[in-house]
Amino acid sequence: MMELIPLIIWLIQDLLYIVVFPGLVTILVLAIVIIWLERKIAAKVQMRFGPLWVSKRIGGALQSVADLLRFSFQEFIVPEKSDRWAFIVAPGLMFAFSMISLIFIPVGPYYSYLFPSYYTILFSVGMIIITPIFAILVGWSSDNKFSFIGALREAFLLISYEVPFLLSVASMIVLYRTFNYVDAVAYQFRGLPGLVLNPLAALTLLIVMIRTTGRFPFDITEADSELVMGLFTEYSALFFGIGMATPYVELYAFSLIFSLLFLGGWWPAPLYAHGPIMGLIIPGIVVVVKAFIVMALLVFLRAVYPRYRLDQAIRSGWSYVLLLSVLSVLLSFGEVMLLR
């Protein structure tokens, strides 16, 4: 019986990790806040009010909650000619894999005691890369031309932007000489943050983040003036909500990766600390705040940019962005040679 107590404590800490940082509760709150912020920023820049009707006193901040409630009580309709199983399962898998990637992203030094793994960067990146495959499945199973065109566009963009993404992450792996986020953060504690060490990789990762999460210049897969809602045209009720929330979860995961690889991780907090408070809560808050700033920067782009055409996006993917990522790998090799 006495041997079980540490195990139970361990389980509770695991649950705390999964549920609070960087897990479900934070995602839910951040998704609601960031959707509201996106609409508010776009409204401010475009000379409008933005959401204001629900909870007027705090600037319509509860609008997203109201939308979520509305989604929850709507009827879910499966189209007659759709591929029924894929139609129901694919959005869930898409959401799940973007969430699973969060498990491999540490938000504090305490993480390495909970899930000791040396290959966290690879795992998280691999899980995020899987999600567009389910996006294509969503488009295929809907039996709707808009969804299908959206899926084709997603496939084209997936191919042209995955290479720069992997190269930019690989350049940071080369630079830090590790596959582990905690060691990567430790490297940045010893010297400069990755943003200064390799700005090209940071720029590439930012562009790929915008592309993968469908933020504005690359809002091509769900271009609402051309393809009603893109992939999620046929969806209703909570499944539509999932489809709307998945890009934000991906955005959150990408922002966490960005802040760990380029912004020094939990920099002002101590590098190594024991216990859940100094080791998890405080570094977690620091990382999430950094990630939130990155997210706010990216949703701001909605207010500024028009949408790229598909061919423009693919061309820039295979030219500028690929060139940037190759240069970033070369820069990393050069720095490793010099610093050694």
Place this chain on the structure above:
Amino acid sequence: MSEVRKPRDPVTGHIKALAKGFKYLIEPNRMTLDYPAETMKLPPNYRGFFTVDDVKCIGCSMCEMVCPPEAITMVPRIVGSGGKTLPAESAPQDQKAAKRTKRPVVNWGKCIFCYFCVDVCPVDAFRPTGVHDVAFYTDREYRPTYEEYLNPPEDPYKSSKKVVSKADKKRGVSYEPAP
């Protein structure tokens, strides 16, 4: 013909656009109204919902003929005491002397608010109510009976702040409280 396009600068345009967006974010330059709380004070002849004067109307059907979307229908009525009309069904069967007439009813779902009926009316029986924006919840409410048509919908924004628009050199348009 052989117009050479300059190679596009991939950096400067993006930075300019972001800087402009950031500038607007810091000093918001709002042009829209906080609609249900503030509404425009509209000029007196602005076309909106209109009703008919039961006593003045002579039932000539000119409005029905002129109505472009055929929104007006004439309903049968009988003339009661003091010029007011009563429903045609209320006339006693044997009483042949009951004077029959017609009155217009507007289908708000079809009406385009062109006011041709108001212009064509020989006795000026139509009367604008000053109510402009009303949404109906059911299809039935778009098609009032004659009794409902005599009492047109109420202004839902009576308590909202009335503003008037003003040309503004810096912002394009600005609003100030109505006098």
